[in-house]
Amino acid sequence: MIGRAGDGRGATVASGGPRTLSGRSVQAGMLDMELIRKDREAVATALAKRMDPAEVGHALDEIQRLDQERRALITEIDAERQRRKAEARAYAAAKRAGTAPEVSASEAERKQLAELESQLDEVQARLGDRMSELPNLPSEDVVAGGKEANRVVKTFGQPPVIEKVRDHVELSRSLGLVDYDRGVKLGGSGFWIYTGIGARLEWALINWFIDRHVAAGYEFLLPPHLLLDTAGFAAGQFPKFYDDVYHLDRESAPRGQFLLPTSETAILGAYQDEILETGKLPLKAFAYTPCYRRESAGSHSDERGTVRGHQFNKVEIFQFTLPEQADAALEEMLAHAESLVEGLGLHYQRSLLAAGDSSASMKKTLDIEVWMPSTGKYKEVSSVSWAGDYQARRAAIRYREPGGKQTRFVHTLNGSALATSRLFPAILEQFQQPDGSVLVPEVLRDRVGTDRLTPGR
RNA sequence: GGUGGCGUGUCCGAGUGGCCUAAGGAGCACGCCUCGAAAGCGUGUGAGGGUUAACGCCCUCCGCGGGUUCAAAUCCCGCCGCCACCGCCA
Numbered sequence: 001m002i003g004r005a006g007d008g009r010g011a012t013v014a015s016g017g018p019r020t021l022s023g024r025s026v027q028a029g030m031l032d033m034e035l036i037r038k039d040r041e042a043v044a045t046a047l048a049k050r051m052d053p054a055e056v057g058h059a060l061d062e063i064q065r066l067d068q069e070r071r072a073l074i075t076e077i078d079a080e081r082q083r084r085k086a087e088a089r090a091y092a093a094a095k096r097a098g099t100a101p102e103v104s105a106s107e108a109e110r111k112q113l114a115e116l117e118s119q120l121d122e123v124q125a126r127l128g129d130r131m132s133e134l135p136n137l138p139s140e141d142v143v144a145g146g147k148e149a150n151r152v153v154k155t156f157g158q159p160p161v162i163e164k165v166r167d168h169v170e171l172s173r174s175l176g177l178v179d180y181d182r183g184v185k186l187g188g189s190g191f192w193i194y195t196g197i198g199a200r201l202e203w204a205l206i207n208w209f210i211d212r213h214v215a216a217g218y219e220f221l222l223p224p225h226l227l228l229d230t231a232g233f234a235a236g237q238f239p240k241f242y243d244d245v246y247h248l249d250r251e252s253a254p255r256g257q258f259l260l261p262t263s264e265t266a267i268l269g270a271y272q273d274e275i276l277e278t279g280k281l282p283l284k285a286f287a288y289t290p291c292y293r294r295e296s297a298g299s300h301s302d303e304r305g306t307v308r309g310h311q312f313n314k315v316e317i318f319q320f321t322l323p324e325q326a327d328a329a330l331e332e333m334l335a336h337a338e339s340l341v342e343g344l345g346l347h348y349q350r351s352l353l354a355a356g357d358s359s360a361s362m363k364k365t366l367d368i369e370v371w372m373p374s375t376g377k378y379k380e381v382s383s384v385s386w387a388g389d390y391q392a393r394r395a396a397i398r399y400r401e402p403g404g405k406q407t408r409f410v411h412t413l414n415g416s417a418l419a420t421s422r423l424f425p426a427i428l429e430q431f432q433q434p435d436g437s438v439l440v441p442e443v444l445r446d447r448v449g450t451d452r453l454t455p456g457r
Numbered sequence: 458g459g460u461g462g463c464g465u466g467u468c469c470g471a472g473u474g475g476c477c478u479a480a481g482g483a484g485c486a487c488g489c490c491u492c493g494a495a496a497g498c499g500u501g502u503g504a505g506g507g508u509u510a511a512c513g514c515c516c517u518c519c520g521c522g523g524g525u526u527c528a529a530a531u532c533c534c535g536c537c538g539c540c541a542c543c544g545c546c547a
Contacts, residue, residue: 074507078516085516088528092475110527255537275504398504407504 030131030236030393033067036060046137049144049355059130066127073120080113132239135360136390142355142364149354150367156338157347159371160430167374168425169305171432172198175453177424178306190310197453201427201440202313204447205420206288209315209340213286213417216336218317221287223266226257231269234395236361236387237261246292259292264414267318272395276410278402282321282329286417289314302375305425312421319413320397323389326411330364330386337368337382337417344423344441346430347371349378363388368418370426381422384415 036043040060047056143149172178177198183191194202214220226248232238237245246259260266267285276283291314306312317336319329334350341348348370358365362385369378389409392398398407431439438453445451 071507074516078507081516084527088475089478091527095475405502 030390031134031137032389032393033063033131036063037067040064043137047134049138049142050135050360059134063127063130063134066123066130070120070123070127073116073123077113077116077120080116084109084113129239132233132394136236136363136388138355138358139364139386139388142352142358144356145354146356147354150351150357151354152349153352153366154350156342156349157345159347159373162373162429162432163434165373165429166432166436167304168372168428171428171436171438172305172425174436174455175428175438176455177201177428177453180305187310190308192306192309197448197450198424200448201444201453202420202424204444205418205423206313206315207447208443209417210286210288212336212340212343213315213317216284218284218286221263221267221270221285223260223263223270223287223289225260225266225289225292226253227260227265227269228255228257230272231260231265232258234272235265235268235391236359236394237265240360244294246294260289261293262291262314262416263287263289263316264318267316267414268391268395268397268412271320271397273397275398275400275407276320278322278399281399281410282319282325284317284319286315286317288316302372302377302379306421307379307425309421312419314416314419314421317415317417320392320410321413322399323408323411326386326388326413329411329413330366330384333413333415333417334366334368334384337384337415340418341368341370341381341423343443344427346423346426348381359383359385361385361387361390363390370422371430372426373429373432379422379426381418381426382416385413387412387414 031043044053044056044060047059051059143151166174169180173180175198176196177194179193179195183193186193210220229238232242232245241261245261248257248259250256266289267287271283290311292311294310295308317333319333321329338348338350348368351367351369353365353367365383365385367380368382368384370381372379388411391412392409397410397412399410400407427441428438431441433439433452436455440448440451440453442451
């Protein structure tokens with residue numbers, strides 16, 4: 001089996017459990033094996049942007065060795081099978097003719113084929129594991145390096161001038177919008193309760209986003225929050241980030257479902273193993289779900305309150321496109337996500353992430369970061385990414401070439417639009433007034449039921 | 458959760474151990490016929506992999522995974538899904 005999710009990290013494979021690549025109809029890696037064979041240098045150079053070059057060399061060496069072994073075994077097995085089939089047919093014909101029904105294959109021969117087949121399984125499993133560990137190839141315009149190499153490429157608006165800045169935790173407490181203490185009582189550290197008008201503000205944001213996405217031609221999905229391992233593998237969360245998500249125990253869920261860390265996983269997974277109608281591309285969908293993550297709630301001053309928790313709300317937009325549509329789709333999604341932040345009237349910037357700071361499944365990621373007056377920093381409210389065919393390969397999502405019969409992998413793109421748990425604090429801070437009240441963004445006033453949040457309410 | 462039935466190609470549907478290298482029909486594509494169309498006739502029509510410069514040749518796939526057999530869509534075991542009834546339940 002290839003790509004056992006969570007291999008060696010406590011993840012067990014239930015029977016009928018995570019379908020692996022060998023279990024799929026598509027026998028492909030995460031990167032194009034053809035490309036590795038034909039232009040290993042290009043692959044190595046691109047990978048070196050986010051991996052240690054020596055490590056890249058070792059990984060590719062082993063992959064190429066396993067690939068050769070694999071093909072040699074297949075050739076051998078196919079020849080043997082062909083011979084056996086011919087023998088069985090000859091035997092059947094002889095039997096019909098009433099001549100000598102002797103047993104034609106010996107025990108030893110059968111064992112030999114079985115032996116070859118198990119060798120192939122082994123090689124394919126190792127190959128798949130090695131392949132699934134490789135990250136995506138960063139796009140040409142993405143530079144090597146980590147956070148420090150990110151580049152701000154756009155700025156919208158100005159930081160508001162505020163004389164005495166109150167931070168969002170203080171504001172949401174005094175305005176009665178979020179109950180942190182009772183949230184901890186309920187779910188433990190890293191959880192909170194939106195209360196009263198705070199809950200309405202949160203819900204207003206989500207609903208406003210939904211309306212805007214529908215208007216922009218995205219189909220609204222409300223998916224399950226518990227997903228099978230195959231979906232996590234396809235999105236690229238497994239095997240590497242197996243421990244970052246919550247898993248149900250095998251007692252209550254024999255197939256070991258996990259709580260989705262983002263609805264991107266669900267939207268992608270929904271189309272696993274499908275050949276999409278070319279005429280329907282780009283296929284645009286969005287989903288609202290809470291996102292569940294194990295990552296430690298930071299005690300950093302800039303991650304207090306709702307900024308980082310184990311459960312937060314996010315609306316996610318997603319597109320399946322033809323390869324040649326991907327560039328335009330990325331621009332469209334960025335512009336769309338930014339139009340939401342702009343519609344709220346918030347000051348933000350757009351950053352192009354360096355290879356090492358963007359998710360391993362993506363070729364290119366741009367963050368939309370909103371200004372937080374209390375920390376004087378910008379905080380990510382959206383991450384818009386182009387995965388190329390990396391996720392589509394893992395999920396076996398294809399389209400048929402127009403005119404031709406060939407199937408090809410689609411490209412996938414995803415973007416938060418938006419993460420409310422970051423937006424909520426930004427709204428409080430950027431729109432706070434000297435008297436301690438907060439102005440509600442105009443587009444939300446009808447839904448929130450007021451144009452100003454005041455302590456008395 | 459329990460019991461029973463079912464799962465075949467784009468769809469319907471035949472097939473209970475061997476010319477199944479999956480019948481037949483529908484749909485779709487192309488061609489013939491036609492002023493044009495319908496009807497009719499003919500041809501073609503899935504996915505993945507190996508090999509090849511290419512044409513092609515070969516292997517695998519009848520829900521998924523094992524097993525029995527010289528030989529499995531067909532027999533056996535496990536699982537998944539759907540339908541029906543029962544139980545439980547927002």
